[in-house]
Amino acid sequence: MNQPDASLVEMLHYAQYLAEFIAIILVSGSLIGYLFYFGVIQVISGRSTRYRFRAKNEINVLWTASLGLVAAGAIFISAILIKDRDLTNALALSMKLILPLGFAFLVGSAINTYLRIYYPSILEDKLAKIRFKERKAPSGKAMRLLNEEEEDAYLTKEMIHEEELNHFDYDVWLDEDTKVTVIEKYVGNPNKLCPSCKFRTLRLESEEDEGKYTTQKYKCTYCGNKETETVEND
Ligand SMILES: [Zn+2]
Structure with missing residues (x-):
C-alpha cells in the first residue's frame, strides 16, 4: 500500500473534525428549533391563535428540523467512512462520499413525501382537537x-x-x-357543512374517478359522520 503524504493525512484529519463539529451543530440546531416551536405552542393563549400558528408553521418546522438531522446524519457517516484514511483507492474514496449523499437523498425524500402527503391529515386532526376542545365558562x-x-x-x-x-x-x-x-x-376552510352536526367540518377524504362520474368520500372531523357524493364529470 502506498503511503499517502503527511499533509494530505493531516488535511483529512482536520476535515473529519470539522465534519463532526458541523454535524453536532446541525443536530443541536434542529432540536433547539423544534423545542422552541413546541414551547411557543405551549405559551400561545387563545385557541384560534394557536390553531393559526400551527396550521401555518408546523409542516415547515418539521421539514427544516428533519433536513438538519438528515444532513447531520450524512456528514457524520462521511466522517466515519473517511476515518481509515485509505487514500490509495480513488474509487473507494468516491464511493464513501456518494454513499452518504444517497442516504441523505433517500431519507430526505421519504420524510418529504410523508410531510406532504400523510402529515396534513394528521395535522388537521390535531387542529380539530385544539378548535373543539371543551371550553368552560367562568x-x-x-x-x-x-x-x-x-x-x-x-x-x-x-x-x-x-x-x-x-x-x-x-x-x-x-x-x-x-x-x-x-x-x-x-x-x-374548504370543508362542507356536515348534515349531521351542522358544523363546517365535513372534510374530503378521497376522490375516485370512475370515468363518467367521480365519487367523493367525506368524513366529519367533529362528529365522525361519513358522506359519499357522486358528481358527474365534465
Ligand atoms: Zn359532523
Whole structure:
C-alpha cells in the first residue's frame, strides 16, 4: 500500500473534525428549533391563535428540523467512512462520499413525501382537537359550541357575509346560564357543512374517478359522520 503524504493525512484529519463539529451543530440546531416551536405552542393563549400558528408553521418546522438531522446524519457517516484514511483507492474514496449523499437523498425524500402527503391529515386532526376542545365558562360549566344554524343570531351581518364568502369561519361558544358568548375566528376552510352536526367540518377524504362520474368520500372531523357524493364529470 502506498503511503499517502503527511499533509494530505493531516488535511483529512482536520476535515473529519470539522465534519463532526458541523454535524453536532446541525443536530443541536434542529432540536433547539423544534423545542422552541413546541414551547411557543405551549405559551400561545387563545385557541384560534394557536390553531393559526400551527396550521401555518408546523409542516415547515418539521421539514427544516428533519433536513438538519438528515444532513447531520450524512456528514457524520462521511466522517466515519473517511476515518481509515485509505487514500490509495480513488474509487473507494468516491464511493464513501456518494454513499452518504444517497442516504441523505433517500431519507430526505421519504420524510418529504410523508410531510406532504400523510402529515396534513394528521395535522388537521390535531387542529380539530385544539378548535373543539371543551371550553368552560367562568362558572366552571361547559360552554356549548353553536352550529352554523344557531350561531348566526350571535354574529354581525359582516361576519355572516364573511362566512358566506368562505373568507372566515366563526365559532360561537355559548354559556347557557349567563348567555355569555365567546367568538373565535378561523380562516375560511374548504370543508362542507356536515348534515349531521351542522358544523363546517365535513372534510374530503378521497376522490375516485370512475370515468363518467367521480365519487367523493367525506368524513366529519367533529362528529365522525361519513358522506359519499357522486358528481358527474365534465
Ligand atoms: Zn359532523
